[in-house]
Amino acid sequence: MVTVGLLYPGHSAEDDYPALEARLDGTIRLPVVITSVGEDAHRVDALLDLGRAERLAEGATELAAAEPDAVMWACTSGSFVFGPEGARNQASGVAQALGVPVSSTSLAFVDACKALDVRRVAVAASYPEDVAQHFVRFLTAGGVEVVAMGSHGIITAAEVGTLDPGRVIAMVKAADHPDADAILVPDTAMHTLEIVDDLEAAVGKPVLTANQVTVWKGLQLIGPVPSLPGLGRLFSARGTHA
Template sequence: MVTVGLLYPGHSAEDDYPALEARLDGEVRLPVVITSVGEDAHRVDALLDLGRAERLAEGAAELAAAKPDAVMWACTSGSFVFGPEGARNQASGVAAALGVPASSTSIAFVDALNALGVRRVAIAASYPEDVARHFVRFLTAGGAEVVSMGSHGIITAAEVGTLEPDRVIAMVQAADHPDAEAVLVPDTAMHTLAIIDDLESAVGKPVLTANQVTVWKGLQLLGPVPEFKGLGSLFAAAGGGK
């Protein structure tokens, strides 16, 4: 059994991960350490504080007890606001602290698109538009073309964590675009791991969610990704990409 450790900021949808671990029946361990948060706000200054190296280092020190094989900074906005180089620096800092491979949710989105051979995407963002634009720039730097973006102006992660499945499905449907090959749902504060197949059925194409790509990337850091049912096209792809 492999262990993918997760550094997760604050409290919103962190229970998505133990629920998935239970469904996978012992195939993967997904221990979660909650990292400190200054202000729970989808605002650039607050997100730069959320993702600073000291907070990640504190979380990494706590996560060491779980003896992870790989580690993910399970936060999209707290990685993409730093840009591609800053996100890589976050991951390398965590990797150095724990002596295992590490990455983050923003990097995972880019790598998942490459694994699926997808370039044109639509974004269903819970964030305010100015924050969501940082995600667009991050994806564009990674070679994606964003053909449409829906932003919903939700300020706090805590509020995002309360969204019911029907609301999430409606957000994904509203953000979809005929030219998009996939729809991206970028917030790890949103509960999605139990409804990915429903999201894909609603739009008839791959849907990549933050918590899904986080788990996928954590596994990909260790080798070929197992094929797991109920986790959408990404996990159904042969070997999950490498």
């Protein structure tokens, strides 16, 4: 059994991961370590603090006990605000501490788009506009064109974690654009792992969510990604190799 360790900031949708682990009935282990949070705010200064190397290092020390085969910094906004190079530096710092491959949710979004040959996307962001634009720039730097972006101005991760499936589906449908090859839902604070297939059915195209791409990338760091039910086209045969 492979183990993808997750460093997750604070409390909002971290229960998405053990729920998925239970549904997959022993296929993979997804141990979660909660990293410290200064202020729960989707604001650039707070996010730069959230993703500080010291916070990740503390989490990595705790996660070592789970003996992960790979580790993901399961935070989109706390990685993309650092830019591509900064996000890679975050991952390499944790990798040096634990001696296993490491990536982050923001980097996973770019890699997942490449795996599905997705060039143009629409973004359904829970964040305020200015924070969401950091994600747009991150994607653009990775060769992904954003043709439409809906931002919903939700300040705290805690509030995002309370959104019900109907609200998430509505956000994704509202963000869709005829020119978009896929819809990206970038917040790991949003519960999505149980509704990926529902989201894709609602728009008729691939939907990449933060917690979904986080698990996918963690598995890809270890080897070929298994085809897993209920997790959308990314986990179908087409999306399991990048």
